Amino acid sequence: MVIKYSNDFKESIVSLHKVGRSANSLAKEYNVSVSTVSKWVNQADPNNTKVLSANEKALIKENKQLKEELDIFKTSSGAYGEKLIIKGRIPTLKIINDNLQVGHRITKILNVLRIPRSTYYGYIHWKPGKTLLRRNFIKQKVLDAWLKYPMYGYPRLTILLNRQLKIKISQRMVYKQMYALKIRSRMTKRINKPKTHTEYDQRPNLIKGLPDQSNILLTDITYIPVKNTWVYLASMYNPVTRRVISYKVGSHMTKELATDVINQVAVKSVKPSIIHSDMGSQYTSDLFESTLTRFGIKHSYSRKGQPGDNARIESFHSILKREYINFQEFKTIHEAIAGIDSYIRWYNSDRISLVA
Numbered sequence: 001m002v003i004k005y006s007n008d009f010k011e012s013i014v015s016l017h018k019v020g021r022s023a024n025s026l027a028k029e030y031n032v033s034v035s036t037v038s039k040w041v042n043q044a045d046p047n048n049t050k051v052l053s054a055n056e057k058a059l060i061k062e063n064k065q066l067k068e069e070l071d072i073f074k075t076s077s078g079a080y081g082e083k084l085i086i087k088g089r090i091p092t093l094k095i096i097n098d099n100l101q102v103g104h105r106i107t108k109i110l111n112v113l114r115i116p117r118s119t120y121y122g123y124i125h126w127k128p129g130k131t132l133l134r135r136n137f138i139k140q141k142v143l144d145a146w147l148k149y150p151m152y153g154y155p156r157l158t159i160l161l162n163r164q165l166k167i168k169i170s171q172r173m174v175y176k177q178m179y180a181l182k183i184r185s186r187m188t189k190r191i192n193k194p195k196t197h198t199e200y201d202q203r204p205n206l207i208k209g210l211p212d213q214s215n216i217l218l219t220d221i222t223y224i225p226v227k228n229t230w231v232y233l234a235s236m237y238n239p240v241t242r243r244v245i246s247y248k249v250g251s252h253m254t255k256e257l258a259t260d261v262i263n264q265v266a267v268k269s270v271k272p273s274i275i276h277s278d279m280g281s282q283y284t285s286d287l288f289e290s291t292l293t294r295f296g297i298k299h300s301y302s303r304k305g306q307p308g309d310n311a312r313i314e315s316f317h318s319i320l321k322r323e324y325i326n327f328q329e330f331k332t333i334h335e336a337i338a339g340i341d342s343y344i345r346w347y348n349s350d351r352i353s354l355v356a
Helices: 007-018 023-030 034-044 054-075 089-101 106-113 117-124 130-148 154-165 171-181 255-267 286-294 307-323 333-349
Strands: 216-226 229-238 243-250 274-277 298-301
Touching: 007 023, 007 034, 023 034, 054 089, 054 106, 089 106, 089 117, 106 117, 130 154, 130 171, 154 171, 216 255, 216 307, 216 333, 229 255, 229 307, 229 333, 243 255, 243 333, 255 286, 274 307, 286 298, 307 333
Parallel strands: 216 274, 274 298
Antiparallel strands: 216 229, 229 243
């Protein structure tokens, strides 16, 4: 006669076994065979597949495979086949390697992601060609040059690299590499400065329409921020050579500051026939005018409200600020003097000009 045991009885026997009772002692105490006790213990173990039917084993295997496939799909965000391959070699290899590192087999990974074995082995044995090597070389040189001259955009960087590397590099190539590197010229917008006014009647503009300007110098004063205040830079500029001839930084915008750059020109034995300025009070002062007369230099004036009449030196001051001054935080006038001196020396000797 076959004895049927209730589920509660079976569960109590399994519980006793879990707390340390042996199958032999439980069999003797409860008059159950040792094999029956062992069978109940095995059936209660969810990890023991030996006691499962063939159908149950198949379901467990299928569930395990589905879980593995789902884990692989997660690493590719659900992309597979052409949609994955189109992302490129590096992203695809990363997904495959991530799956390999967690224990998935390469055959399973390729099957799930529908990547041909030939494509995979082509990826891992790939070597860059001459074109890519050249592009990567140029990309690194573009970055190096920009880090040294961050004020340069792609036209000037192209000129610089062609000079340095002695190879032909197009502006388009440099532009594309800067775009890939997410870098650009750091030229900035102008900073607002105090406004000036003149009360004098218009004086003659001697250089307007003058065909030969080789013996003309331009002068102007601009504002330089220093620790919540201003200092002033007076410059003398040659519009033909595009070089700064003389300059002086002062704590006040005075006629003496404006005149000092003329004295520097005289010391350098530079003898212009005309010096052009705006109609500011420093340039219409007796000191400035008498100094010009003493050196035999004529004075030309911009028209009121027409800064374009002195555009070349206005442009220099704008470049100075947008390439250099606006990225500095001068604490003293001495820091400003040293910094401006260094920039002007570079501007005169090394800065690349796009104007022929």
